[in-house]
Amino acid sequence: xxxxxxxxxxxxxxxxxxxxxxxxxxxxxxxxxxxxxxxxxxxxxxxxxxxxxxxxxxxxxxxxxxxxxxxxxxxxxxxxxxxxxxxxxxxxxxxxxxxxxxxxxxxxxxxxxxxxxxxxxxxxxxxxxxxxxxxxxxxxxxxxxxxxxxxxxxxxxxxxxxxxxxxxxxxxxxxxxxxxxxxxxxxxx
Numbered sequence: 389x390x391x392x393x394x395x396x397x398x399x400x401x402x403x404x405x406x407x408x409x410x411x412x413x414x415x416x417x418x419x420x421x422x423x424x425x426x427x428x429x430x431x432x433x434x435x436x437x438x439x440x441x442x443x444x445x446x447x448x449x450x451x452x453x454x455x456x457x458x459x460x461x462x463x464x465x466x467x468x469x470x471x472x473x474x475x476x477x478x479x480x481x482x483x484x485x486x487x488x489x490x491x492x493x494x495x496x497x498x499x500x501x502x503x504x505x506x507x508x509x510x511x512x513x514x515x516x517x518x519x520x521x522x523x524x525x526x527x528x529x530x531x532x533x534x535x536x537x538x539x540x541x542x543x544x545x546x547x548x549x550x551x552x553x554x555x556x557x558x559x560x561x562x563x564x565x566x567x568x569x570x571x572x573x574x575x576x577x
Contacts, residue, residue: 389414389500389504390435391413391436391437392416392418392419392425392428392434392437392439393418393419394418394421394422394424394437394439394451395418395420396420396444404491411493417431417434420444422450424445425443426451433461436461436462436500437461439451439464439466441465441466441467449465449477450481455482459514462506463484463485464484464485464486464499464503465483465485484502484503526563529568533548533552534548534549536571540574
């Protein structure tokens with residue numbers, strides 16, 4: 389995996405880089421604060437981000453929330469804190485994993501795999517929801533256009549839809565685009 393490491397302590401970044409490199413992963417960039425982590429994540433588009441919570445300029449929770457919002461990569465938080473509030477805050481900012489220092493290889497590598505898998509599933513679901521919303525919006529437009537055609541030509545819904553399809557094929561435009569054109573050109577009542 390191509391990994392971004394964000395931690396304000398250089399010795400911890402070094403240890404983590406060594407651990408990851410020995411396991412065959414590529415540490416593509418390191419960041420020493422949350423703002424740098426976001427900027428570098430946008431620039432290099434890593435497969436995974438491992439980030440400390442306590443960092444200068446912008447803490448890891450805030451940086452992880454921004455990275456999740458931008459849908460750049462899954463984030464695993466690495467921290468010395470294991471209290472319930474911190475874990476809840478981490479869950480609410482969109483992280484895919486939470487590891488407590490001192491870090492052990494036997495915890496890190498499974499967490500990395502799970503984080504990437506969960507991220508991929510979450511992204512696929514989000515994409516599917518977006519597609520379904522677009523399809524529903526298109527169906528609403530098409531239905532509205534069928535109604536306009538039906539009322540202008542005094543034809544039933546099936547015939548109006550057939551005419552929409554025919555015009556769509558003739559012009560090479562999508563049904564949605566044709567429906568929008570009809571709606572936009574219809575007289576306003």
